[in-house]
Amino acid sequence: MSRPLLKWAGGKRQLLHEIMEKIPSRFETYWEPFIGGAALFFGISATTSSAGRRSVLSDINPDLCLFYETVKGNPAELIEYMESLEFGNNPVDYYEARETFNRMRGNEYPIEKSGLLLYLNRHCFNGLYRVNSKGEFNVPFGSYISPKMPSREHIISASETLQNAVILNKDFQEVLSNAEARDFVYLDPPYEPVSSSSNFTAYSSKGFNREEQVRLSSVLKELDRKGTSFLLSNSGNSFLEELYDGFHIKTVEARRNINSKGSKRGTVSEILVSNY
Numbered sequence: 001m002s003r004p005l006l007k008w009a010g011g012k013r014q015l016l017h018e019i020m021e022k023i024p025s026r027f028e029t030y031w032e033p034f035i036g037g038a039a040l041f042f043g044i045s046a047t048t049s050s051a052g053r054r055s056v057l058s059d060i061n062p063d064l065c066l067f068y069e070t071v072k073g074n075p076a077e078l079i080e081y082m083e084s085l086e087f088g089n090n091p092v093d094y095y096e097a098r099e100t101f102n103r104m105r106g107n108e109y110p111i112e113k114s115g116l117l118l119y120l121n122r123h124c125f126n127g128l129y130r131v132n133s134k135g136e137f138n139v140p141f142g143s144y145i146s147p148k149m150p151s152r153e154h155i156i157s158a159s160e161t162l163q164n165a166v167i168l169n170k171d172f173q174e175v176l177s178n179a180e181a182r183d184f185v186y187l188d189p190p191y192e193p194v195s196s197s198s199n200f201t202a203y204s205s206k207g208f209n210r211e212e213q214v215r216l217s218s219v220l221k222e223l224d225r226k227g228t229s230f231l232l233s234n235s236g237n238s239f240l241e242e243l244y245d246g247f248h249i250k251t252v253e254a255r256r257n258i259n260s261k262g263s264k265r266g267t268v269s270e271i272l273v274s275n276y
């Protein structure tokens, strides 16, 4: 069974069971326009009814999309590069890897950049992805006792799972204009910040504020008119509940452990909104 290769803020692994139970029993193309670690994509792909189904995966983060393209198209080269990497689990190596990663602009070095992204993701603070105003990855060293890198089998199985997926690097609105009736869309946009100090929206240099939530809700209402099924997960709060008034809303409890202050861990409520 294939599992996510990346740790991702807001990753859906702990809610996966709950979400999997809610997905429609039949649908055509699977759409996930906020991929991150793609926990649901990997979860769904492991079910027998998904064999051969087409998926469209997209995210606004270009490094993340390059990473999935590389895993899909060049797993052997990526594994070979990972095995040649000499960066260890210490701050000196980590900051050198981070600097090397930041020097590789655009998509010029897909294998190296994707390999470094994987190393950084497993060694940085809380598996966060955050960039500064110059677009440079700036998450500090994570100080884990023994961070695990994915095995070659894990990379190969993720690559096989990605073979029927189209990977796009686009804004959600543009991507979803192509979804059709009988398709299923799962959306896991950046969270509404739980408190003013939390850093949940810092996935890319562009934040995801209330205006973005409203823009997303209009796209989902349009999908609903077209007959496309959608399921949205987000943090539970009255603003979102009002925005999706009239749809099915289920509240679930989740543990959240990615926060700018490690002390602020605990249970929060999440909502699952669907039109079916």
Ligand SMILES: C[S@@+](CC[C@H](N)C(=O)[O-])C[C@H]1O[C@@H](n2cnc3c(N)ncnc32)[C@H](O)[C@@H]1O
Binding pocket: 008, 009, 010, 011, 012, 013, 033, 034, 035, 036, 037, 038, 039, 040, 058, 059, 060, 061, 170, 171, 172, 173, 188, 189, 190, 191, 203, 204, 207, 208
């Ligand atoms: C909560 S994460 C998704 C987590 C994912 N479900 C998982 O299991 O790891 C949200 C993602 O939305 C992406 N994103 C933010 N704004 C976006 C936009 N306007 N269009 C598309 N993707 C966007 C971020 O880059 C981030 O990867």
